[in-house]
Amino acid sequence: MSATKSSRAYRVFSWFTLAYTLAVVLWGAFVRATGSGAGCGDHWPVCNGEVVPRAPNLQTLIEYTHRLTSGLALVFAVVLCVWGLRAHAKGHPVRKPAVFSLVFMLTEAAVGAGLVLFKMVAGNESIARAFWMAAHLLNTFLLVGAIALTAWWAEGRERLSWRRQGLTGGLLLGSLAGLLVLGVSGAIAALGDTLFPATSLAHGLSQDVSPTAHLLLRLRVLHPVLAVLVGAGVVFSAAMVARLRPSPAVRRGALQLGVLYGLQLLAGTVNVVLLAPVWMQLVHLLLADLVWIVLIRLCAAGLALGVPRADVKVRAEPSLT
Structure with missing residues (x-):
């Protein structure tokens, strides 16, 4: 693949990763709004003690779908980072936000896991949950911002x-x-x-x-x-x-x-x-x-x-x- 085609492909992939990440963020909000955060119990990464739930109810399906789509988002972040580093020379502005995209995707997964493991989901009314939600929101904004900058500089800005x-x-x-x-x-x-x-x-x-x-x-x-x-x-x-x-x-x-x-x-x-x-x-x-x-x-x-x-x-x- 020529350098021009590779650059164009990376630009398209970065925008795709941003769009997909936004979709995952919205599905995560759907999990919270429907009270489905405890759909897999307090188990993570497994769901109710199973890799694949065999008799899931609706809340389990909603939460399990979010975990699957989040896992795929992590794969895309890894590709975005590795591809960005390999395709751009040292000093190129794409490299830093591509790395931070992966870092914030990992911390996003860690916060999501913490919400489940510490039971900060479903009907939990504690103030501690509010702090967790605030941290989740801040990390999501940083993640989305890093991917957006990656796409911006992939355009040659x-x-x-x-x-x-x-x-x-x-x-x-x-x-x-x-x-x-x-x-x-x-x-x-x-x-x-x-x-x-x-x-x-x-x-x-x-x-x-x-x-x-x-x-x-x-x-x-x-x-x-x-x-x-x-x-x-x-x-x-x-x-x-x-x-x-x-x-x-x-x-x-x-x-x-x-x-x-x-x-x-x-x-x-x-x-x-x-x-x-x-x-x-x-x-x-x-x-x-x-x-x-x-x-x-x-x-x-x-x-x-x-x-x-x-x-x-x-x-x-x-x-x-």
């Missing part, structure tokens, strides 16, 4: 640098931190919806403000507030970056981020009004992942070494004449 990035670097770093905090609050809110389903919108609101309600319910109200505040900051920052780093890729990324975040707020509102049905939770999570991916791409485009900079002075190279 220029590497990025955080040094001497002026206001742009601060805006993008703040946006990344804001979305991570928002994602954690969303994971906790989703857990509260699963464990303490509301029978009506009024019932759900009363749960949120009741002083005797479970802590997960009282924390749930923070998510929509953060969604509005963080969203305003992220969209404003993206618009500012598009002005400070005037390149087509940056402008396109800022526009995509604004549109997707608007859809995300709409989906969140519908999710609350409809009392968080499973299908709407999955749509909401998918949009959250897409917002994160677009922000990662915006960072890569805005912090690229060759992009025009209106917010920092670039030192001129010494003249040879």
Whole structure:
């Protein structure tokens, strides 16, 4: 295979791996939302003490399917990493995110195993489970971000640098931190919806403000507030970056981020009004992942070494004449 064809094949495979990983993440959310996390008991990697369950119920099938698809995602991550290292010379920007894709896939599996082995699934209402869910969400975002960067640089894009990035670097770093905090609050809110389903919108609101309600319910109200505040900051920052780093890729990324975040707020509102049905939770999570991916791409485009900079002075190279 020629170098050009190999590069094109790797680019396609990296995008395929990203899409497949998102599908596995959504199925994992389906496992949580349907209370199927204990479908294989507290056994891992086997399912109820068996490699292949012989008389599975629906919850077992849901959980077992998630384990199988997660295992295949790990295989893809290994291929992405090994292929990326072999096909790209030292110093190529693809290499680091390809390695981190595998690292975060392994830690994703470790967190998933911990949830099962420590019984942080099904009807477990402990605060410890909330911490586990937060860790799971953070690792998932890092995993998805690493694969997205691998795909981005597999397209031949220029590497990025955080040094001497002026206001742009601060805006993008703040946006990344804001979305991570928002994602954690969303994971906790989703857990509260699963464990303490509301029978009506009024019932759900009363749960949120009741002083005797479970802590997960009282924390749930923070998510929509953060969604509005963080969203305003992220969209404003993206618009500012598009002005400070005037390149087509940056402008396109800022526009995509604004549109997707608007859809995300709409989906969140519908999710609350409809009392968080499973299908709407999955749509909401998918949009959250897409917002994160677009922000990662915006960072890569805005912090690229060759992009025009209106917010920092670039030192001129010494003249040879």
